[in-house]
Amino acid sequence: MKDNKLDIKRLFEPRSVAVIGASSHKDKIGYKIVENILAGGYASKLYPINPRGGEVLGLRVYKSVDEVDGEIDVACLAIPAGLVFDAVERCAERGVKFIPIISSGFSEVGNIEGEKKIASYARQHGMRVLGPNIFGIYSAKVSLNATFGPRDIKRGNVAIITQSGALGIAMIGKTAAQDIGLSSIVSVGNKSDVDEADLLEYLIHDDDTKVVMIYVEGIKDGERLVGTLKQGTRKKPVVVIKSGRSERGAIAAASHTGSLAGADEVFDSIMGQCGVLRAESLREAFDWCKFLADTPLPSGQNTLIITNGGGIGVMATDACEKYGVKLYDDAHTLSEIFSTVTPDFGSTKNPIDLTGQAAPEDYRSALGAALKQGNINAVIALYCETALFDVEDLSSMIEENDVKYKSEKKPIAFSILGGERIEGCIDSLRKRRVAAFDDVYEAVSCLGATYAYYRHLGRQSDEVEEADIDVSSIEGLVENALKDGRSFLLAHEGQSVMKAAGLPVPKSYTARGLDEAVRRAQEIGHPVVMKIVSKDILHKSDVGGVALDLENTDEVIDAYQAIIRGCRMHRPDAIIEGVEVSEMVESGTEVIIGARRDRTFGPVVMFGLGGIYVEVMKDVSFRSFPLDRQEVMSMIKEIRTYPLLLGVRGEEQKDVDGIVDAIVRLGTVVRKCYGISDIEINPLVVYGRGKGVRAVDVRILVGK
């Protein structure tokens, strides 16, 4: 795996390509691919392969890979599923590096074994498989269009990775129509081997790629993807569109791809944590990619709206709040700069309203003033068509300013509302890479994505937090449980795990007799709680096996006797091991924290407020683990009930640091102890600041 980075380069920049299944029938995929490679202008060696030999498009057809003299970096397979394994064996003998398998008929139709066999054979023989069930790969770097999609692909600086083939082919057309140039587009299909993380490792370092867009339905190795995305987003923006957001959609997605769609809220949180920009619709994703590819990053978040209509200015203000764009607010500076360029009945507050009387010159002055002002980092310029503007004049004013703003690294987005000529003007500006939109919300959404990325880059990445825990004693407890054939830990084992993880639990002892119970209660300090300990008694309260709030030695003695009497009476056959004497936990704010090994993303931690907040309101947040302290804080702050932890109604602030520590400890347990699949502390009782937390009840699942 260490050589992936070196390796993957040859998939994008092969020195030679073979097409196995090359055909001279025009309606065959094997013809289309050869045709596209030739038309695309790939300058290195191309070897069509078909046992029948002959010629295709003027090229000699080799009867097998063995006939080829030179090295083969990439061999595309466009042959029936049943013939693929044989072909892969031949490729292995010839030392082929990458095998894009175009053919379908594998896991997507239930042929999981056939697919696995091929992928593992390839890996064992030093090869990597792309697909199967793909439309191919395009790489602008070497002008390679090894796809059966459109012949003309617009060259540019957006890279696309797509799990859906049909969608991917349509995206090639759509991006060209929208003037979004591609540096590459790769179909990953069933992802039997090469996945998004592999491809990202190349794309992160590819200078021709400014933005990466990923269309994904399901994720296989989420833990590795998270790591790669975290690295990738420090270099360039990554836009992800994942279908199956809704419950119903997730079911539809699972039924049509090999990989299961993860719970959407987990996916969403983790993408946010990785600094990925998640788009909802394809339109949004394309808009963001184009804007991010063409627009410089700002140096701050002060945004100004300039408009000739009040109404549209207010709409832009609404959109800014929706998309997290901060408006510049220094009334004094604004009035100073703009009072000379704004009519008396306009507004020098943000949005700056030049009024319906504004001519191109007024926009020029206002945009010029905003450009000069160092505190303004980005501008949204709005225009409602009036009789005062000639479209040509408007267009040249916009283009002029676009150039100036770009050279000063200030993002600018134009939104223009009007008739047919205005629409034509927007189209032609967009072709010239000017960010012009016909809807305010779209313009602001793009700026919002830019700022989300800007803020991600600005985050101080602390050292990753990990707690010092006693792994070996936890693993011992897990082993015992597995030996017993259990998939869960018993209560006292759970307590031991908490202690080994350094998580504060209520003090508790099992007393074997009355004297010990009295002594332990004194040791712990009154009040205490007592409970029967017996494997034979599951519902302790039903047999009088529980006593709460015992305030002194007399009460402890009475309760001990009552518990033993009650249990003997109701369950004369039960073996009684003793009576548990525990600290009576003071009441505080109850939260839930959890950690589990997600089958998509590996260790994931969860946080929410206890009781009905989680059950009814689903008010929880998730993160992939490990993470830094700042990110733990962000997951705590993310829940809607966070203000309760700050103290409402005159209550004191809660010990949020204690929660952070507990989350890190829980995450560390799941990360380091492979036998533990799931821990939930419910409730974790949280006291005032500096007064700590108590893990009152813990549930732990184990597995292999």
Next chain:
Amino acid sequence: MKDNKLDIKRLFEPRSVAVIGASSHKDKIGYKIVENILAGGYASKLYPINPRGGEVLGLRVYKSVDEVDGEIDVACLAIPAGLVFDAVERCAERGVKFIPIISSGFSEVGNIEGEKKIASYARQHGMRVLGPNIFGIYSAKVSLNATFGPRDIKRGNVAIITQSGALGIAMIGKTAAQDIGLSSIVSVGNKSDVDEADLLEYLIHDDDTKVVMIYVEGIKDGERLVGTLKQGTRKKPVVVIKSGRSERGAIAAASHTGSLAGADEVFDSIMGQCGVLRAESLREAFDWCKFLADTPLPSGQNTLIITNGGGIGVMATDACEKYGVKLYDDAHTLSEIFSTVTPDFGSTKNPIDLTGQAAPEDYRSALGAALKQGNINAVIALYCETALFDVEDLSSMIEENDVKYKSEKKPIAFSILGGERIEGCIDSLRKRRVAAFDDVYEAVSCLGATYAYYRHLGRQSDEVEEADIDVSSIEGLVENALKDGRSFLLAHEGQSVMKAAGLPVPKSYTARGLDEAVRRAQEIGHPVVMKIVSKDILHKSDVGGVALDLENTDEVIDAYQAIIRGCRMHRPDAIIEGVEVSEMVESGTEVIIGARRDRTFGPVVMFGLGGIYVEVMKDVSFRSFPLDRQEVMSMIKEIRTYPLLLGVRGEEQKDVDGIVDAIVRLGTVVRKCYGISDIEINPLVVYGRGKGVRAVDVRILVGK
């Protein structure tokens, strides 16, 4: 006001129009309007008016309205603000009916008095004012383009009412470019007199108008608008776009229009209650209007997705959940219908996946099968561009099916993803009124709006609920408070209002001596609460003036004596009126209900769960009052914490009927008793089903 409906017709269908301020200078608004009226083909009488006389565009210019012989239904004023009042006086003398005042320089720049004077003078003289600060009015019915906007307005069946002039003019161009025809567009500007409700009264009954779109920034007479919208939406869909959704946007809106933007959540709830479709962006509003104007309403909610790509099918499924579109789910029927038209590796579950191999014939079969199946009410047809489809063929297949589906009253929306030729195909289909989109979310959003409207029409509108309350005794209490110079009611007055409104409060009496206290406690039933009654003692607990949970006569006697002793000792000078003996309220689920006279919408009721749910989570719902029982239920169900009322964790279901009743009673109080501006019951304690509610604490504000 009674004649408004008759009256307003003459604004849309005038038999004669005067343009006061008509000019022969081509850059004057007074020229532009005359030019547009002529170019538009208005066939009735047109009188240009200007003291200078002469000619404009071949028409005689009258020196004043007095020179005109016939009646004048509409006189547009395009003269400086300072001359408007005089002109209005002249119009009154001549018996003009409607005066659209194009001129600006009124309340929008602070000249509120000048505007008021004109509007009230006009009303007193039987005239109605449109504006001021408008671009005019277009009415297709009489081919009248009395605006200074674009000359060419596309005729059709969408009516637009707009508060923003700049935006309105740009919308004329935009709708034409998007092939949305207009039946009328009216600029209401400062709304000194004629407002949305007036215009709606005409548009509701106008057969040429299929959809009404309203752009609004602030509302003046919300109560009347709500009434008109409720009537209107039973006849045709109304799409509203209101800027100032965000807090910041609301401030920006308030600063630039005369009317204050109401709290957005109240506005949003009330629009929903009126069956109005609220669009977020202009794009969404235009999309919805076009779709609603061109598409029949369905007869049920079973929607089917047909696709040639799994990925895009999943995205459509996500979008259906987002926009409230229900997917047809009968697996047996689906398999029966579609197994013959779907390849083996496709899917006969919804989304029906014809796979990338699908040719036009396959779509024809699948769409034909769905059309025949009575249980399928609407279809979303998705298509990712492949090599197998010729664009011409695609286009004719789509158009064919569009016609068939419309004739069967089954909505169908197409979403097509592909290159330049596909985009051209979408454009040309849209021009021919076929609902073709380039983004899945947009297609589904339009269908979602259609279904929202369909559901609104299907709602059983019960009789409006109103409670039988004792208005005169409440008004007496209010008068007393106002006489005392108070803006609030005292606790015992609040209790009396609750009783007069028929709202259950804890039983409570003021006892003047020990014997009475004992007797009252027995009457109420133990346990009881006792509190000192003295205007001189504000903080009752501080002086020992409160005793809780008194379980028998002995405890009542002890407590009574302790209370009197404590108060005498701590406050020897206080005049003690007695001791309040009250029912000790059992604990239950605490909710908040409120009613107030909103300055925009009149009586508004509010509901939320008590305590932190309202304070921290802002989990509340609003409705305009009066309303029917079903709508009260919908406002209760709307809050996120509603499941708590159904009983979670094994608790019994709460007395939701009791809450409904309490909300109706509170709303009735505010509606009928004008002196009361605000009531809040917090908490209203709710018990199990059939066990009622108790208004434990009530706060009432009064005003004139």
